């Protein structure tokens with residue numbers, strides 16, 4: 001059997017509890033998985049990697065990975081790297097605000113309207129990266 005033409009891409013957001021940029025990272029990941037690239041983009045809970053859950057580890061090791069982090073501590077990227085896997089496309093969520101200053105996210109448990117819109121914009125922009133990785137390319 002030949003190699004599949006496309007494969008799933010794992011999108012991992014940091015936990016970012018109590019931080020607007022962490023909330024933006026999580027919301028962007030959900031937008032990608034549920035609205036922009038359902039069936040192609042998939043995700044897992046980051047703590048499962050931290051506790052070395054076998055299913056989460058397999059998912060990350062066998063697929064291309066995009067990480068979305070809320071600050072330079074880069075917990076999502078480093079959790080993947082701790083498994084010995086290089087992240088294909090690491091992202092810090094603030095970069096989307098830097099590119100779209102008119103959308104200032106606020107809130108932690110729930111983003112404001114501008115933050116939710118920014119998550120949609122970010123997910124739309126990341127769709128091209130997902131498509132390239134799903135097709136076996138690089139970013």
Ligand code: SF4
Nearest residue numbers: 014016070071074075
């Ligand atoms: S990357 Fe920053 S915001 Fe995200 S979980 Fe780690 S410390 Fe929190």
